[in-house]
Amino acid sequence: MKVEFRLCLVLFAGVCVYAAAVPNEKSHRAPDVWRQMTVTVENPEVLSIVDYGTVLNCDYSISTGEDLPVTITWFRGNGPLYSTKVFSCNGFQKYYNTCTNQQIHDSQLAGRIWLGSGTPSLVVAPVGYYDNDNFWCQISLEGEELVDNGEIGVDEKSVVMRVRYGDNEVPQFHTVSVSEENIVTSVGDTITLECTCNGTHCYDILWYKGPVNPSDNEYDMVYEYQMSHWSGPGMIVTTDQAYNGWVGRATLNGYSLVITNVKSNDAGRYWCEVQDNEVPDTASDAKSVVLEVNPFTCSGKTDGLYGDADDCSSYYQCYGGKTYHQACAAGTVFNSDPAAIFVCDVPANVAPPCGTKVN
Template identity: 35%
Template sequence: MMKFSVILFAAFATVVVTAVAASENRIKVKTIFNEVTAKYEGDDVELYCEYSIASGTDIPVTVTWKVGDGPRYATSIYECTGYTNSAKTCVTEQVLDATYEGRIKFEQNYLTLSSVQGSDNRNYWCQVALEGSSQHSDEEFDMKSVVLVVPDSGTMPKFNTVIVQEDSVQQLGKEMLITCECLQSSIYCEDIYWYKGPVDSENSNYDLIYTRVTQHYATSPGTYLQYQSYGDWEHRAVLSGDSLFVTMLKASDAGRYWCEGRTAAYKSIGEWGTDAHSTVVEIV
């Protein structure tokens, strides 16, 4: 009996240590504006992005700027390594998309894009990841978006903005509700995607949890909502409005959760109708 108690205590201690360690280098990304408008084509613009680390330590991070349709599908255009909150400059930087060559730089928390063109009217994502490997990589990573509007270019503004509750601590075996609100949801935010991660070292793959997708059929009037849970989340996850409700919490449920609001595909708004926001859940 005593041996079992020692083993049980050790297991509990491991859980507690894991929870504490998970919070130390947690990253949170912040953008001041959801949308930035250039004065005219050919203008220089600045997109602001800052981040914080829960421990307060100034550890080097890699800042990657992406463009496109949400965290899962956006493509990298620029990468800055060795960035710190004190120096606010890159140790190395690389332009990953030739269309931005010679026009892009990140320092002092600003991405400067010079001589903007109509094709620069995109949904930009600021991704910050802690440098070096870690067992808590999804917590040491975050990203937020800002739309750049270029006048006279078939301008597309930012249609949706997603707001998610702050990080939380949940109890093993219990249930949790992660609140999510998609602003302007009555007009443009028909589809909701919940997912977790990233789950790979390249920060590109995620585990789907639950989706609500709007279907539109040309042969019949109206639209139809399709609800689906995935993998280990079946029979445990449901939507409450746009929020996620999960029962029978497991230790593996700890990590970074994303609520993504999207405009229904049949409306053809694309990346300007997509926004996502993350929150971290610890299980104790």
């Protein structure tokens, strides 16, 4: 039997609002146990010599410790978002140290790349001068495990191959770092995904989420900051914007991404990539952060009304440390403006993202 606790709160003179103390019942399909993929590389930069062989080391672990079948995919290029597939291996398990099938996708590397000694590491032999690039080792769960675990079931790390030929060596690259690889927050909170860049060419910043589809290397763009600095004196910002559902909620603080009014579907893997789009021969670097989003809670919040980040036609009421989920009348949305006369109003009187009011 479901028991509801009903509380009368006077929000306006003579108006009594009844709230049921029931938890937020919004949910999505989730596995019994979350399986997070973590990829590691022993050497993020490898110095190679033309006509000799080299190994790009890569390994992985699953948070549950299981040895499940995985897909190993190696990409090359500036960051996960723009890289192209060069090698793939399906059905790999550490116990068997073999792939059920494998394929080379880059004709320039045909006959020169393979997996080394039953590991995800990539052997390149002989090395060519134009192999100088970022190589990305992506490991993903397969089948239903990938469907259930989504973006956290996929991870990748980069290995920069610096190719030497005689006295010639490529320019110094830069390194991207994140302060935490896993961050936990709650619906409605504000969170900062911290990212830094050290080295040369730390100019252009891309934040994206995914991969949405590992097989096609698809990602959702969150925020882009690009500048032009070779066309004349000084630097000119050419792009500084959030995309899609992050408009009005995502901003940059240095290289870090700030997300306000966190939604439940914001959960997933975010990538901080820093590059120099005007020096295409210089590899970029990127690191990822896994964001876990818990349901809204009144714990630690002062009594009052809070918008439902997942549903503009609802809101939360915090009273005495308890959480009450309220619904607005049909055709109205919650108005977060402290000066608003009505808690819920027509969209024309409510500022974005829930309304259309223009200041």
